[in-house]
Amino acid sequence: MKFVSLLHLLSFIGSGYACGGHNDEKEWSSEELAELEAKWGHEWSFNGIGSFAHLDYVKCLTNPQETYDIAIIGAPFDNAVSFRPGARFGPRAIRQASSRQTSLRAFNPRANVNPYQNWAKIVDCGDIPITPFDNNIATEQMTQAFKNLGRARPTSSLSQGRPKLITLGGDHSLALPALRSLNEIYGRPVRVLHFDAHLDTWDPAAYPSAWGSTHFTHGSMFWMANQEGLLSNSSTGQSVHAGLRTRLSGTDWADHESDTAQNWVRFAADEIDDIGTKGIIDGIMSVLGTEDPVYLSVDIDVLDVAFAPGTGTPEPGGWTTRELIRILRGIEGLNIVGADVVEVSPAYQGRGEETALAAAQVVYEILSSIIKKGLEDGAKEKRGSGRDEL
Numbered sequence: 001m002k003f004v005s006l007l008h009l010l011s012f013i014g015s016g017y018a019c020g021g022h023n024d025e026k027e028w029s030s031e032e033l034a035e036l037e038a039k040w041g042h043e044w045s046f047n048g049i050g051s052f053a054h055l056d057y058v059k060c061l062t063n064p065q066e067t068y069d070i071a072i073i074g075a076p077f078d079n080a081v082s083f084r085p086g087a088r089f090g091p092r093a094i095r096q097a098s099s100r101q102t103s104l105r106a107f108n109p110r111a112n113v114n115p116y117q118n119w120a121k122i123v124d125c126g127d128i129p130i131t132p133f134d135n136n137i138a139t140e141q142m143t144q145a146f147k148n149l150g151r152a153r154p155t156s157s158l159s160q161g162r163p164k165l166i167t168l169g170g171d172h173s174l175a176l177p178a179l180r181s182l183n184e185i186y187g188r189p190v191r192v193l194h195f196d197a198h199l200d201t202w203d204p205a206a207y208p209s210a211w212g213s214t215h216f217t218h219g220s221m222f223w224m225a226n227q228e229g230l231l232s233n234s235s236t237g238q239s240v241h242a243g244l245r246t247r248l249s250g251t252d253w254a255d256h257e258s259d260t261a262q263n264w265v266r267f268a269a270d271e272i273d274d275i276g277t278k279g280i281i282d283g284i285m286s287v288l289g290t291e292d293p294v295y296l297s298v299d300i301d302v303l304d305v306a307f308a309p310g311t312g313t314p315e316p317g318g319w320t321t322r323e324l325i326r327i328l329r330g331i332e333g334l335n336i337v338g339a340d341v342v343e344v345s346p347a348y349q350g351r352g353e354e355t356a357l358a359a360a361q362v363v364y365e366i367l368s369s370i371i372k373k374g375l376e377d378g379a380k381e382k383r384g385s386g387r388d389e390l
């Protein structure tokens, strides 16, 4: 204690005050700042103004000099939903539900890492201010925002030159702007791992259109992404749906045929009864592998209504939260280049926040996977360059 006060005094004398400056111009020494941090830096889980997991909050869109390896970004937009609205309040609800994730106590025993105390600088970039009045403008705002945020400077070499964005939705349509930005930043089509009760590859022409048709919906963004060449078409570059249980259009399998033609592979929700989480994991990994860039899109309605009633288009018969977490851990080897957690509509959730809690947990598991993959790839690279030197 004495030592600290002596340091304090010395640095005080050494500061502007001793040179005749005013006290409010005093320069803080690193020791003093460390002392303040030790005294006041800790946030209890119920403290703070509500960034994701108590991460530093920076308005990255207006601070383009900000550096990060992973950014959490909110997309509070729900004007492309087909049933219950309210997902514009999703980012707030997910942040609130993440409050018991603090860097102090965030070691993930399933993954063997603490994503908040590792190589990546993770920041909460706040929300994209998306207009609720015009979907063309909204789409453009999201596209530009993702492009700008995705170009920011990473801090660690393990990021391999590009930061990763994890978007809190918002309705699912935000995946289209996210894929546009990835296409520009990576210069190639990517593949998608899509957890959802629904296909979301619906051709908008299938809707009644006597009054003109709108393409940008939360059920057609993957169809649009395919049309725009954002998704890989190659026979070795398929994308994957997991957790499907939606009803289909019309009287036959046309939706599935169209989905297959768009290069998707499907895993239905109830396949888990026969093959278990391990079977689902093996199926997903055998299609996607560990090398190709994958955009991971998690619609919270992949969970059963019992576990996630707070969503816009609920479907009975989904997975449990535990099953989804298990599957997310099983696919940690994927090369995830961006992710979203969408369709949390908190007005329909219970008072215990189960839906938003599940979404916050999904983000935590994705962060854990990105951290682990970065460590593994870094180690591989090191071994590789070591061989070169020999």
Ligand SMILES: *[C@@H]1O[C@H](CO)[C@@H](O)[C@H](O)[C@H]1NC(C)=O
Residues within 6 Å of the ligand: 189, 226, 227, 228, 229, 230, 231, 232, 233
């Ligand atoms: C994939 O096929 C669709 C439909 O034929 C096409 O519009 C799209 O541009 C193709 N994508 C790529 C990456 O070539």
